[in-house]
Every structure is written in structure tokens, then in C-alpha cells.
Amino acid sequence: LRGRDIKRYGYEFADLWLINTHNGIKEKGIPRIDVEKDYPAVKKHLDGYWDKIEKRADQGDTPYNLRNCAYLDDFFKPKIVWGNLNLRAAYAVAPEGMFVNAPCPMIVPADEYLLRILNSKLADYYIRNLSVTRNGGYFEYKPMFIEKLPVPPQKGTSPFSEKDSESQIDQKVYKLYGLSKEEIDFIERQ
Template sequence: MDFTDVVVFEEATTYPIILIAQKSNHKSNFIFFKYTKANFYDKELLCNTSIYTEVAQDKLNTSAWNFINSFEKNVLSKIQKHKSIIELFGKCYYGVKTALNEAFVTENNLGSYNVLKDVYDGKDLKKWATPQPFKKMIVFESKSTSKNFGKLSEDVAFEKMKVAYPEIISHLEPFKEKAKKRFDKGEYWWELRNCAYYDLFEKPKIIFPNLQNNNKFAFDDTGVYLNAPAVFLPSNDKALLAVLNSKAVWHFLKSGCVIRSGGYIEVKPQYFEQIPIPNIDATIQNKLTVLADKAIQAKTNNQQADITEIENQVDQLVYKLYELTEEEIK
């Protein structure tokens, strides 16, 4: 029994599940109850709005259990037979972890220094294209102070930083004690932790929030940074972006990602990297790229633009790539 968003405990947000199991060779099907969002104390409503699914026990594997019926299992199997993102495109990465966002992410105008990077929080990210960033991240990389001024005592180094970056240091100084207490920080308290992939933020990438209630994959080639836990994949493949924003991929993600409240799922890197990507020939690659460009342009010009027709065309192409039938699409 999965209670999903049902409020079982009035003063706590929980996701309770009741599992009754025994070790045996029993191969028959069993019933899985999934309660929809309802008042836990309204028993009649709770039962009438619940989902009852017959699950084949012999379809459960040893890694993770997915309580879906045989038909849905077959649909997923068609999708899963393809190579994963990590096999085809490599790793994805979290955004920068400052450990003190109130200090290092700001909307204030602190000048035009090259250590001030345009940045998105996960909540800023939209599908296809994201509005112009309005925040800056202060990125003093670990050991950058020593690189610029030599190995100095903290007090002497701080005086040199005040001369070199007066507006930024004036902004950071009130957060000094909090910044010092960070477990993850650089050589000096105004620096960020070590990060081996700062350069990747400057390159074309597919960006997305870790929490999604529908596909929210966007393309960026402007060098915008991300604030963790937002995630990015270094790639300029817009056909891949189109596949990621398809209904077929959303179906896959909902089946394997951690469910959060309000209809959201958590798309962690380890889940994203396992998304199966079908083989795409040059003709379909070009069609998907053209459609992605149209969607990006439309959403860049107006976030409220209706691109339903474009997305329907993407979905139909992707359904064919995964070899899904009309019945399976429904």
C-alpha cells in the first residue's frame, strides 16, 4: 500500500508505504494499492479514489521494485532496451555547492568583475528555454587568492581582496562568521570549495531542476552557472533535448525517480543518467533538432507561448524511435 501524498500524520510530511512480504517461491500476481491525495480519515473517498494494480510477482527484479501491471512493464521494457545517457553522452553534474547561498548568490549589483557569474537556481529553470538570469554567483575558486596574491595570512589576503574587489568583499563581510563555519569551503573563507568542472559551465549544456512536475529540460549556450541541486549535462545535442522533453521519457522518469510531494519527482543525476536514448538516424536527428530550435526560440521570446503543436510532433517522432504502438501510447 502506497499512501503517496495522503496526509496520514497531520503535523508531518511523510510518504508511508506498507509492505507485507515473505520469502517463498510463490509466483502468482498480487494487488498493489496506491492511494491518491485525499483525506486519510475519509475512508469512503480514500477507497473510491485509490488505484488498484495487479502486479506479476515474477516480474520484480533484485535491484528495485516497480509496482506496475504487466502492460506498463512491457512498455517500459521497450524503452529500457536502449543504451543509457551515461553510455552515450557521459556524466551529468550538480550545480555549484556554495554551502551559503545567502552570501554567494545575490541580486545586488556588485560591479562587472569576472568572478560574478550569471546563475540559475533550480526553481528558475523552465522547459526548453529559461528567462534571462537575474542573479549572480560570487565564484572565488578555492586557492584563487593564493594564485593571485601569493600565500598570505588571512588578514593580509583579506586586505588585498578588499582593494581588488571592493563591492564584492563589502557584500561578503557581514557573512564572515557563517562562511568560516562551512564544512565545504576554499583555502580562505570567501572562497568556494574545490570543483573540478567549473569550465563546463561555460560550454553548451542541457540544464534541469532536480525537482520536476513535468519535463523541464532546457538548453544553454551562454555560460550560465547553476546553483545545486540543479543539474546539467555537457552537450549541444538539441535532438537529445527534444527526446528528454518527450512524454515517453517523462513516463520513464515517473517510473523510477523518487516521488516528492505535490506531484513532483526528484531527478537525481543517477536517475537521469539511466534514461534510455533510442538510436536516431540522421533524418530524424535533423527533424528533432529543427523542432527543438523552434521550441527554444518560441519560449525565449515568450515563456507563455503555446508550442503544443511542436511538442506533439516531438512526441510522435520519439514514440516511433521507442517503437511504441498506438495502444501503448494511450
Template sequence: MRGRDIKRYSYEWANLWLIYIPWHFPYQFDESIQGASTKAEEAFKLQYPAVYSHLLQYKESLLKRNKAETGIRYEWYAMQRWGAKYWEDFSKPKIMYPNMTKYIPFYYDEKGFYQNDKSFMITGNFVAYLTAFLNSSLFKFCFLNNFPELQGGTRELRKIFFDKIPVLQVTKEINDSFISKINDIQEKYTTQKAMEIDAMLFELYRLTEEERKTIGFVEIT
């Protein structure tokens, strides 16, 4: 998923795929393996023949990446920097968003999408509720200016700017109540559904009718 593919409560996947191969794959969890493993390569070749054959065309180039380590500490086909253990986070429920955007969109992902370097993700507790908060009119009204405006009206959504934003702490039960709403709106987006989620947040934050009007919210009838 590229940053440009992420929309508010949705995405437009461009049918792009990423080949990710950790050290010693497919025995990446075998801590007894030290250095480039012939055993791992043979298993990779047997289990994923098409991918192995594809990479074999580029073996010479891949071996030149880091001559002190490639083919020595790890196999020539491995495509991972050591220390990048956060790869498991991609399979967790997470919030995805572009690094620069005009529209400040956030998508709640349970499908295990990977991302390019033009987008970020947030993992942790209560991310369904947090997705609703970040997509809300309340968030944009109060915190849009926390993010610097760049040329063309885009905003830079970097972690250092999110760190300064206070977020109401909620319980698991409250987060669960947002999960069904998020799944529903991401199945088919409507303005009505977005307003219903906004209304739930306003109740949590105990906004008065006057404060809701200031934000520009009109009560659903």
C-alpha cells in the same frame, strides 16, 4: 538560475547573479602560483574594481571561513572549494532541470547559466537529442514512475533514478537534427512544435500507430 525558474523548453530568469571567484583569480590557470597570491589580488583589484570593493566590505568575515587555508592556500576573496573543477561545465551545452517538480521540465542551455542547489545539469554528447527525449510524451509515459512522488504531487529528479532509464543511442547527425528543433521551440513554445519533436522520437523508436495512441499522441495533420 533557480530550480523554480526552469520550464519545459524555456526558463523565467529572475535577474539574479552569482559571483564566482576561483583560487588565484584572475590567474586561476597559472599553475606556478602556490598559496595566497598578492599578485593575483592586485590584478583582481585593478580589473574588477567594483566587485573587489564590494567584497572588501566582508573581508574580515571571509577570512574566518577556514583559518587554516583562507589567506594561506588561497586568497581571502576566493569563492570556490578546492576540487570543484566542474565549473567549466556550466559554459558547455547542457540540460538544466529542477531537483523537485510537478511538471518534469528540461531546458537545453547554450547561454552558460549557472545554477543553485535546487537544480541539476547534464553535460556530454548529444544533449539536444536527450533534451527532446526527456521532454517527450514517450519519456513521461514510460518512465515518470521511476521518480518517487513526494508530498503535493512533486517528483524527485535525482541522478540515481535517471541511471536506470535506457536511452536509445544516436549519431551526431541525428543529434544535429534535434538542435534546430530545440532552438526553435525554445525561441517560442507551441504545442505543434512539441508534437513535431515527439513525432521525430517516435520514428527513432519505431513506435507503431497503436503504441502512439496508447501514449496519447495524435498524428499532426
């Protein structure tokens, strides 16, 4: 997924694919991708750039492999994803095996409670006040801003249901944070 593919509570897969020539996850027994055996056409293409890939400082076991990635296995789990630049909060859950490209951050594991809070008007107001505005009114939704959001611990079962409208979610989030009527009115006017 690219950032522009990610929508509020969902995504539109653009049918774009990548071949992740990862270096494996040795401690989990996942072998590196054998480009020569598994992707001979890719190897042939990359051979045309041998002078450059041979010298890569960030290569894996072979120049065809990516360097080790400490969080590679996180891509094989459900995760909350979002685009780095947005006009408003647009977080979604990407399923296991779905990859995002930089600068699309992710939170692993995916959590529906957190997803609803992140997409709420209150969280969006809070994060926008920390972030930077770019051309066209876009806001930077960088992890350094998102991680500052205080999230109330979930007590018991989630207060949210699959059938909640965005307005109902917002009202439940206001209650979780203990906002007064005046504070709610202020956020609703933003």
C-alpha cells in the same frame, strides 16, 4: 538560474546574480578570483564573518575562494539543465557562462537531440516511474533517475527540426523507440 526559472525548452532569467569566487582552473591557466582586488565590497562584507570563513575546511587558496571544482569549466559550456522538482519534464539549454544552483542538475555538452527526447512524453513517463513523488504532485528529477533512461543512438542527422511541435516530437520519439500503436496510446493517456 534557479530550478523555478527553468521551463520546458527555455528559462526566465530572474536577474539574480552571483559572484563565483572560484579557485581557478590551474591546468587551463585560469587564475583564481582575487576577491580583494576584483570585489573589495564583497571582501569587506566577508571580513565581518572572518571567524567562520577562516576555519572553512572547503576553502580554496584563500578563505575567500571556493574549493577546487572538477567540473567548473562545464559551466562555461552550453548545457542541458532542469529543476530537481517538477510537475512534468522541463529541460532547457543554458548557454555558456550561465550557472545553475543546486539542486539544478546539468548535462554537458548540450545536445538538441537529447533535449527533445528528455522533454518527450515517453521519457517523462519512464523517468516518473523511477522517481519519487513529493507533496503537491511534484516529481524528483534527480540525475540518478535521468541517467537510467535508455537513449537510442542518433543515426545520421537528427530526426527533429526546430519547427517541430511537441506533438511531432513525441511522435518521432515513439518511432525512435519502436513503440506499437497500443503502447503509444497507453503513453498518450498518461
